[in-house]
Amino acid sequence: MADVLRELKRVAAAMSDAGLEGVLIGNAAAALHGAPVGTTDLDFFVRSGGLTRKKILAVAEKLSRKKILAVSEKLGGVAIQPFAPVSYRYRIEGTPFPIDMVLVAHGIHSFDGLRRRSTVLPLGSGGRAVYVAALQDVIKSKRASARPKDLAVLSILEETLNEKERQEKA
Amino acid sequence: MKKSGKKRLSRRAMLRALRREADEAELAHIRERLALPMIKRTNFMFVKLPGGGYAL
Numbered sequence: 001m002a003d004v005l006r007e008l009k010r011v012a013a014a015m016s017d018a019g020l021e022g023v024l025i026g027n028a029a030a031a032l033h034g035a036p037v038g039t040t041d042l043d044f045f046v047r048s049g050g051l052t053r054k055k056i057l058a059v060a061e062k063l064s065r066k067k068i069l070a071v072s073e074k075l076g077g078v079a080i081q082p083f084a085p086v087s088y089r090y091r092i093e094g095t096p097f098p099i100d101m102v103l104v105a106h107g108i109h110s111f112d113g114l115r116r117r118s119t120v121l122p123l124g125s126g127g128r129a130v131y132v133a134a135l136q137d138v139i140k141s142k143r144a145s146a147r148p149k150d151l152a153v154l155s156i157l158e159e160t161l162n163e164k165e166r167q168e169k170a
Numbered sequence: 171m172k173k174s175g176k177k178r179l180s181r182r183a184m185l186r187a188l189r190r191e192a193d194e195a196e197l198a199h200i201r202e203r204l205a206l207p208m209i210k211r212t213n214f215m216f217v218k219l220p221g222g223g224y225a226l
Contacts, residue, residue, distance in 0.1 A: 004212040004213070004214065004215050005209070005212050008212075027214070028214060028215075031211060031212075031214035032208050032211050032212070032214075033208070033211075034200060034203040034204040034206075034211060035200070035203070036196070036199045036200060036203055037214065038214050038215070038216050039214060039215060039216065040215070040216045040217075040218065040224065096217070097215055097217065119208065121208055121209065122209075132208070156196070156200075159196065159197070159200060160200050160203075160204075163197065163200050163201065163204060164204060167204060
């Protein structure tokens with residue numbers, strides 16, 4: 001079985017060391033909130049700024065086993081932008097699972113708002129933690145994105161949210 | 171031959187029962203996951219297999 005916790009710890013440590021702020025979004029966040037869904041990658045919505053690209057590459061260099069794969073410029077590391085310049089998504093490869101760092105996502109308007117509504121998942125000793133986007137935000141983003149694979153899981157995410165709210169009220 | 175006393179269900183009724191059963195199973199699955207702390211809900215990653223396909 002894939003060791004998600006170990007990988008999350010590694011990612012949290014690398015992001016913290018690089019000064020990169022991020023919130024886990026997508027199906028991984030939904031699954032941590034209890035939705036019975038699976039995924040093949042970890043998606044992080046990261047705070048955008050002048051040094052973001054440099055920070056993402058620093059994270060990539062720390063996490064990845066591969067050496068050079070930078071696509072648009074030969075910066076080293078393994079962060080690639082497969083759909084640049086139309087997409088703001090960086091993909092880190094050479095890790096146990098691909099990790100996506102996105103600067104823009106459907107339905108998410110502010111990094112601060114997303115982080116404020118998120119849940120902090122402590123990752124054991126060492127003070128590392130991961131911000132996990134609220135299930136409402138994941139649903140909102142998937143609905144706004146409206147890709148078939150996002151729409152396919154919407155009903156199960158909504159059912160999880162309803163059940164969670166029912167249990168909180170009870 | 172003796173006929174059984176059971177009434178045969180219509181196809182529509184059988185499909186309705188199947189749907190209800192699937193919905194209840196899904197809800198039970200969600201409840202099981204919600205009963206766990208967040209740190210234990212981590213078996214969600216599929217890993218690509220070298221020969222193709224995915225595994226948990």
